[in-house]
Amino acid sequence: MPHGPAEVGVGPWVGPWPTGEQYDARLLAEGDRRNVVDRYRYWSLEAIVADLDTRRHDFHVAIENWQHDFNIGTVVRTANAFLAARVHIVGNRRWNRRGAMVTDRYQHLRHHPDVPTLAGHLREQGVALWGVDNLPGSLPLETTDVPRRVCFLFGQEGPGLSAAAREACDATFSIAQFGSTRSINASAAAAIAMHAWVRTHADLSGDGAWRG
Structure with a gap:
């Protein structure tokens, strides 16, 4: 090294x-x-x-997995770093775990066959389902009050949220971009959304926010 x-x-x-x-x-x-x-x-x-x-914090993260998205592992690793309540995998049960760097052992995971099933599960717990995608009509995440009990839902890399996901979400939010690329990496978007929750609701005092 x-x-x-x-x-x-x-x-x-x-x-x-x-x-x-x-x-x-x-x-x-x-x-x-x-x-x-x-x-x-x-x-x-x-x-x-x-x-x-x-x-554990009160936010959840969900990602659609129709094509064995390689970003899921990185999303799980970030969810562990920010101490998400749970990570939900929607679609195919199998996913590439290499990016998780073994953090999936410390993070609660739940599989759902489709987005309506996920939405029903969250509704029973009083958790809002927020889609994150740069779609027409999406509200800017940067100027929106993030609720304490929320699940951020992300689509596949490339196509973004499926039509079923958009229909099931309580609302859809975008992440501000200023360059030439239409979208950012799904795992990067997930990290931004999770950190928006942390900045709003996490206890950053004392030794609770560990740095290594």
Whole structure:
């Protein structure tokens, strides 16, 4: 590696082992090379998920998956970083997990066969369904008040939201662009929408917003 440490994470625990059900004996003995924040070093996967569940945010993310969109993995990784309540996969159940970089293990995922099923599920929980796509009549996300309980829905890379998705959404919102390209990458759009929620509703005080 031309930069940074040669190895990710930490080696075996030095000295007496810490006590607590959250610790994984194998990680303590062999080292923890996972890409997790320092707070979770040597914790078991189950303990990390349980702790995250006590702090998850109220927004959801959904993405249509009709053609095995390679962006889904990156969306899941970003959803984990911003602590989304859940990621919904609409359409094909299988998706390319490489971009998730193993973060799908820490993120709750749910599959729906189609958008109407997703919309019905969210409606039962009082969660608004917002489509994000640069469509005629879409409202600008930058000047819109983002509700606390919302699910951002994204379409396939290229075609964008399907006709069924547009029909099911409570509203559709666009992301301001100023260059020559008609659209931006779906995973980039998802990150922008999630961060809009974070800027409005997340607690950014204290040590809650970890930086590594």
